[in-house]
C-alpha cells in the first residue's frame with residue numbers, strides 16, 4: 355500500500371508543510387445549495403429517493419445518503435489520509451469484527467484531523483440537523499478504521515444509546531467489487547431481524563455516507579478480499595435522541611430431548627474402545643473436573659469414522675442456511691433425509707448409553723446411574739473456565755456482551771433475558787440435549803447476542819473433515835467471559851476429536867468468521883469446508 359497516492363512530487367520541504375498546515379477543509383458546494391437542501395429535506399420527510407449533484411438519497415432498505423466529493427479541495431483529503439496513516443493502529447478482533455483502529459481521534463491535534471473533525475461536527479452537523487429535522491448534539495464520536503485482507507465487520511445495527519446518525523468518510527484508492535469491503539445493507543422481517551443483503555455500496559474516495567441508526571439499520575462491511583489495498587475510512591456517529599426501539603424479538607429455543615433408548619451395541623461399535631475403559635474414564639473425569647474441558651482424539655472408531663467422512667462428502671445431504679445474519683450464518687443438515695450412517699452417529703450422541711458415557715467422562719449428572727448423582731448440583735459446580743456465576747442459553751450458546759471499550763460491538767445488553775435469569779435457579783428435570791450437524795465454509799460465523807437464556811451446560815463438538823484446517827482461517831470456537839473481552843478457551847477444529855467443555859452462566863461462545871484464507875491457501879478443494887456434530891447437554 356502506498357501512502358504517496360497522488361502526492362505532488364514538485365512540492366518541497368518547508369513550504370509544503372506550511373501550506374499544509376494552513377489548509378482549510380472546504381465542504382462540498384452541494385451542501386451549500388438551497389435547492390439540494392430543500393430537496394433533501396422534502397425527500398427525507400417523505401422517505402423517497404433524491405439525487406442531485408453529488409448528493410444521492412435512497413430509502414431502501416433504510417434511509418441512507420451518499421455525498422460525493424465531500425471535501426472540495428482534493429489536496430486536503432490526500433493530506434488527511436497521510437496524516438491518518440501515520441497514527442498508531444490497534445488490531446481489533448472479536449466475534450463481530452477484525453480490523454485495525456486508530457488512536458482516539460476526539461482530541462488529536464494534527465491539523466487535518468482537527469479540521470475534518472470540526473467540519474463534520476459543526477458545519478455538516480448543522481446541515482444534517484436541518485435536513486433530517488432532528489436536533490443533533492455536538493458530541494464528537496469519530497475514529498479511523500483500516501480494513502485489510504480478510505478483515506470484516508459483520509451484520510449489526512449500530513444501535514447504542516444516543517447514536518442517531520452514522521457516517522463514514524471513505525479514503526480509499528479506486529475500489530472494485532472484487533476487492534470485497536462493500537458496505538452491505540440488509541432488509542428486515544416483521545420481527546425487525548435482518549434477512550438478506552439487498553444493496554451493496556462500494557467505498558469510494560472522498561465520499562461520505564450517512565444513515566439513520568434505527569432498529570432496522572442492519573449492515574456489514576463485507577470481508578476485504580484484496581491483499582494489495584487498504585480500505586481506510588473515518589467513521590462515527592452524530593448523537594441525538596434515539597429512535598424508539600421495539601422489544602427485541604426472542605427466538606423460540608430449539609427443542610431439547612431426553613436421551614433415546616438405543617441398543618448399547620451402538621456405543622461399542624462407534625466409540626474408540628480406549629474411552630470405554632472405566633480406569634481411563636476415571637482419569638479423564640479427574641482432568642475434566644480440574645479444567646472443565648477435555649479433548650478426546652480419534653474418538654470414532656476408524657471404520658465408522660471413514661464411513662461418516664464418505665457420507666459427509668458424497669451423500670446427498672440437504673443443507674439449510676441458518677440465520678438471522680446478526681446471530682449466525684452456516685449450513686445445518688436437515689435431519690429428515692440424513693444418510694443412515696450419519697443418522698446412526700446422531701442417534702449415538704442422543705442415546706442413553708452415551709449420556710452415561712458422558713457422565714463417566716465428566717462427572718456430570720447426565721444419567722441416573724452416574725456416580726454421585728444424588729448430591730451433585732450444577733448450581734454449586736465450578737464453572738468451566740473462569741469459575742464465575744451464571745449463563746443460560748436456549749440455542750447454540752452465545753448470549754450478549756457489551757464492548758464498552760470502543761462501542762463497536764453494537765449490542766445493547768438489554769435482551770429480555772440478559773439479566774433476570776442469571777441468578778434464577780433452573781428447576782431440574784431429566785437431563786436433556788439439543789444438537790446439530792453443521793457444515794462450515796468461507797463466510798460462516800456465529801455472533802454473540804442477547805436474546806438467549808443463560809445456564810450451565812456441557813458442550814460437545816466432534817469435528818470432521820477438517821484435516822489441514824488452519825487457525826488463521828477462523829472457524830474455531832471461542833469461549834469468553836460475559837462482559838469481559840477475556841478469552842477463556844479456544845477449541846480449534848481437530849479431525850475426529852471430541853471436545854467437551856462445561857460452561858457456566860457467564861461463559862459465552864462464538865465461532866470465528868471463516869475468512870478468505872480458507873479458500874486461497876487451500877490447494878485441496880476438500881479442505882474449504884469442514885463439518886461438526888455440535889451437541890449441548892443439560893443436567
Ligand SMILES: O=C(O)CCC(=O)C(=O)O
Pocket residue numbers: 507512522536537573574575587589
Ligand atoms: O466502514 C463502513 O462502511 C461501515 C462501518 C460501520 O458499520 C461501523 O463502523 O459501525
Ligand SMILES: [Fe+2]
Pocket residue numbers: 510511512520573
Ligand atoms: Fe456500523
